[in-house]
Amino acid sequence: MHRRALIGAALAAPALIRAAAAQTRLKWAHVYETNEPYHAQAVWAAEQIRSRTNGRWAIEVFAASALGNEPTINQGLALGTVDMIYTGTAFAGAAFKPIAISNAPYVFRDYEHFLAYRQSDLLRELMAGYERTTSHHPLALTYYGERHVTANRAINRPEDMRGMKLRVPQAPLFLMFTRSVGANATPIAFAEVYLALQQGTVDGQENPLPTIQAKKFYEVQSHIMLTGHITESLLTIVSGSVWRRLNEADKAAFTETLREASDRATRDIRAAELELPAWFEAQGKTVVRPDRAAFRAAALPLHNDANAGAGWTREQYDRLQALGARPG
Numbered sequence: 202m203h204r205r206a207l208i209g210a211a212l213a214a215p216a217l218i219r220a221a222a223a224q225t226r227l228k229w230a231h232v233y234e235t236n237e238p239y240h241a242q243a244v245w246a247a248e249q250i251r252s253r254t255n256g257r258w259a260i261e262v263f264a265a266s267a268l269g270n271e272p273t274i275n276q277g278l279a280l281g282t283v284d285m286i287y288t289g290t291a292f293a294g295a296a297f298k299p300i301a302i303s304n305a306p307y308v309f310r311d312y313e314h315f316l317a318y319r320q321s322d323l324l325r326e327l328m329a330g331y332e333r334t335t336s337h338h339p340l341a342l343t344y345y346g347e348r349h350v351t352a353n354r355a356i357n358r359p360e361d362m363r364g365m366k367l368r369v370p371q372a373p374l375f376l377m378f379t380r381s382v383g384a385n386a387t388p389i390a391f392a393e394v395y396l397a398l399q400q401g402t403v404d405g406q407e408n409p410l411p412t413i414q415a416k417k418f419y420e421v422q423s424h425i426m427l428t429g430h431i432t433e434s435l436l437t438i439v440s441g442s443v444w445r446r447l448n449e450a451d452k453a454a455f456t457e458t459l460r461e462a463s464d465r466a467t468r469d470i471r472a473a474e475l476e477l478p479a480w481f482e483a484q485g486k487t488v489v490r491p492d493r494a495a496f497r498a499a500a501l502p503l504h505n506d507a508n509a510g511a512g513w514t515r516e517q518y519d520r521l522q523a524l525g526a527r528p529g
Contacts, residue, residue: 298512
């Protein structure tokens with residue numbers, strides 16, 4: 202009986218090993234809420250990848266800073282504590298500065314300019330540069346929306362923000378915007394922003410409209426200024442250790458699925474931000490349409506100033522500005 206059990210176990214072992222190999226689990230971390238399109242599309246992509254790879258890769262998505270804030274999850278790619286992340290380009294820029302160029306205030310003329318960049322050789326080159334520097338593999342750029350300032354008073358021109366304590370993400374490039382308007386940058390972890398606003402630790406914050414809605418910042422801020430000062434986007438990045446383990450068919454499945462998820466989230470966010478000003482007004486909030494030309498004029502002189510956070514070449518900047526530009 203004992204011998205038969207050993208033989209049975211020996212015969213079963215290869216099947217168990219194959220099953221374990223087929224169930225390789227990955228952790229996908231981000232800081233956004235479960236009710237935001239990024240999370241919904243990450244969950245969709247995880248299921249699609251499981252299906253398209255015949256169950257070899259099972260991805261669990263961890264939302265709302267469950268595995269750490271932005272700097273922590275970026276570091277986690279190297280440490281092996283996370284396998285995939287969504288991250289703002291400013292945070293990726295901590296490892297490879299040029300990829301943060303899209304976070305310079307008013308570097309894009311409009312949404313169409315951003316879309317031209319998203320499909321450009323310039324972005325592909327910057328992604329390749331990030332991968333050479335870090336070994337991690339960026340696969341997609343997802344629209345996060347235009348960032349807008351909220352406060353408990355109206356802001357119409359840059360000088361209205363002088364001395365204002367403004368919560369900004371914990372990435373150096375955001376200081377370019379606060380410097381351009383004379384605000385006092387106050388870095389606070391994303392998960393702690395609501396409380397900081399509620400307690401008056403800061404005077405305001407800045408984020409895209411869908412995030413202001415999802416994180417309920419409007420509950421503790423009366424005015425939403427449509428400054429549109431940064432056109433924000435998120436990189437989907439797979440750790441180098443995971444990417445090297447994928448066979449060619451699985452790499453194709455990851456690439457196609459994650460880019461499709463990025464397209465879906467981009468469309469959802471763009472649609473939401475166009476509808477939300479009216480929604481906020483219906484909640485009794487004051488939506489201010491400030492003098493964007495004045496804000497842009499204040500930011501432009503800092504675009505290529507290394508002391509203000511610029512980490513790209515003039516050639517890269519000029520190529521970005523030329524994208525989608527109308528002749529004459």
